Amino acid sequence: MARRHAEISGAGFAGLTAAAALAQRGWSVRVHERAGSLRTAGAGIFIFENGLKVLRAIGAYDEAVAGGHQAPARETRDAQGRLLARLNTSQDGRVYTVVRQQLLEAVAQAARRAGAEIVMNSEVVSATPRGELTLAGGERATADLVIAADGVNSRIRDALGLLKSRVAMGDGAIRVLMPRHGDAVDSADEIVEHWSGKRRLLYVPCGKPWLYLALTTLLDDSAGHALPLDARAWGASFPHLRPLLERIGTLGRWDPFETIHLRTWSSGRVAVVGDAAHAQAPNLGQGGGCAMMNALGLAVAVDQDPDLGSALRRWEARERPLTEHTQRVSRFYGAVGRWPERLRSFTFNLAGRSHWLLEQRMRTAHHSPTGT
Numbered sequence: 036m037a038r039r040h041a042e043i044s045g046a047g048f049a050g051l052t053a054a055a056a057l058a059q060r061g062w063s064v065r066v067h068e069r070a071g072s073l074r075t076a077g078a079g080i081f082i083f084e085n086g087l088k089v090l091r092a093i094g095a096y097d098e099a100v101a102g103g104h105q106a107p108a109r110e111t112r113d114a115q116g117r118l119l120a121r122l123n124t125s126q127d128g129r130v131y132t133v134v135r136q137q138l139l140e141a142v143a144q145a146a147r148r149a150g151a152e153i154v155m156n157s158e159v160v161s162a163t164p165r166g167e168l169t170l171a172g173g174e175r176a177t178a179d180l181v182i183a184a185d186g187v188n189s190r191i192r193d194a195l196g197l198l199k200s201r202v203a204m205g206d207g208a209i210r211v212l213m214p215r216h217g218d219a220v221d222s223a224d225e226i227v228e229h230w231s232g233k234r235r236l237l238y239v240p241c242g243k244p245w246l247y248l249a250l251t252t253l254l255d256d257s258a259g260h261a262l263p264l265d266a267r268a269w270g271a272s273f274p275h276l277r278p279l280l281e282r283i284g285t286l287g288r289w290d291p292f293e294t295i296h297l298r299t300w301s302s303g304r305v306a307v308v309g310d311a312a313h314a315q316a317p318n319l320g321q322g323g324g325c326a327m328m329n330a331l332g333l334a335v336a337v338d339q340d341p342d343l344g345s346a347l348r349r350w351e352a353r354e355r356p357l358t359e360h361t362q363r364v365s366r367f368y369g370a371v372g373r374w375p376e377r378l379r380s381f382t383f384n385l386a387g388r389s390h391w392l393l394e395q396r397m398r399t400a401h402h403s404p405t406g407t
């Protein structure tokens with residue numbers, strides 16, 4: 036068979052993983068990124084066992100986790116800092132927390148090593164089911180496979196009419212990445228989710244030098260999502276965290292949460308993957324994990340079956356149920372956050388001890404992705 040060619044829109048975790056996996060299988064691959072450089076929001080990211088397996092399979096593991104953090108435990112605490120639940124991470128599979136930029140560059144390097152071309156300042160304006168791609172500069176290209184990995188606002192997905200639902204979850208987060216001083220304020224090595232009313236603050240060490248914070252609140256909490264961060268408003272919710280909040284200064288970026296479902300993940304020669312196809316609220320830390328799993332699964336499917344239509348159908352049938360389970364559990368977890376405080380605390384306490392609830396929450400992390 037002649038060497039097959041893929042054109043990919045978007046150099047995020049989904050596009051770059053697909054690029055690496057296809058190029059490693061002998062495809063010629065070109066990735067278009069509209070930005071001038073590879074960059075992510077200044078933040079950290081959780082990579083659970085499933086994502087680590089994908090990174091291993093595409094040869095990005097060592098660079099991705101170098102200097103990363105493996106927390107001894109994940110804790111849930113109330114507004115006074117009292118412990119509601121504690122899960123020892125060693126009991127429950129590995130999770131690394133790393134700086135996003137490092138992860139993205141590791142995956143990009145794996146793609147380049149395999150021979151994929153990554154073109155910056157290259158914006159895709161449209162793609163057709165026949166595999167034709169048009170760039171902002173007017174250039175046209177054709178491919179055996181076009182991958183729309185262009186994120187939550189995917190232009191290709193919308194133009195192809197694939198969107199079934201796009202739901203704003205009513206909340207969002209300010210993400211902050213800041214240097215760690217290693218003093219009483221930021222020396223704890225556990226990952227801790229602090230809850231107070233409808234606000235929560237996720238404390239995540241990312242190796243020795245960096246601390247990642249995610250401050251989640253409702254869209255109608257205007258003081259809660261103001262930027263620069265309103266340290267006084269957040270300090271009123273978490274008095275014991277005031278010294279930490281005061282260090283944030285002008286850092287931070289706000290993103291609302293959304294859940295996306297498509298009618299189908301492909302149309303003709305176009306496959307949609309990552310947030311473009313299945314964005315989710317980040318309550319389980321699995322949006323990027325699902326993006327990478329489904330991108331690798333896509334490469335495996337199209338490589339195994341020369342009939343693209345049947346390969347894409349098999350890919351979706353194999354990967355979609357777990358992704359939708361992840362979206363459901365994440366959505367449920369977000370809903371619990373809106374319950375009255377006592378009921379919520381009771382639920383977290385129960386969730387920390389219920390094997391069944393834990394299994395629902397960790398099913399994605401424990402999954403062995405296709406191709407690993």
Ligand SMILES: Cc1cc2nc3c(=O)[nH]c(=O)nc-3n(C[C@H](O)[C@H](O)[C@H](O)COP(=O)(O)OP(=O)(O)OC[C@H]3O[C@@H](n4cnc5c(N)ncnc54)[C@H](O)[C@@H]3O)c2cc1C
Pocket residue numbers: 044045046047048049050067068069070079080081082157158159160184185186187189190208210249290291308309310311317320321322323324325326
């Ligand atoms: C607060 C928060 C915390 C999160 N925490 C975690 C976590 O801990 N673990 C985890 O696994 N996931 C997490 N996620 C989810 C994760 O960030 C996303 O699921 C992941 O980034 C999706 O990757 P992607 O490649 O699909 O999309 P993106 O990362 O959005 O990449 C899309 C790329 O396409 C480019 N692009 C867009 N349009 C075009 C175009 N027309 N032409 C060319 N290029 C284009 C964009 O510039 C971008 O580079 C979190 C999300 C949020 C909001």
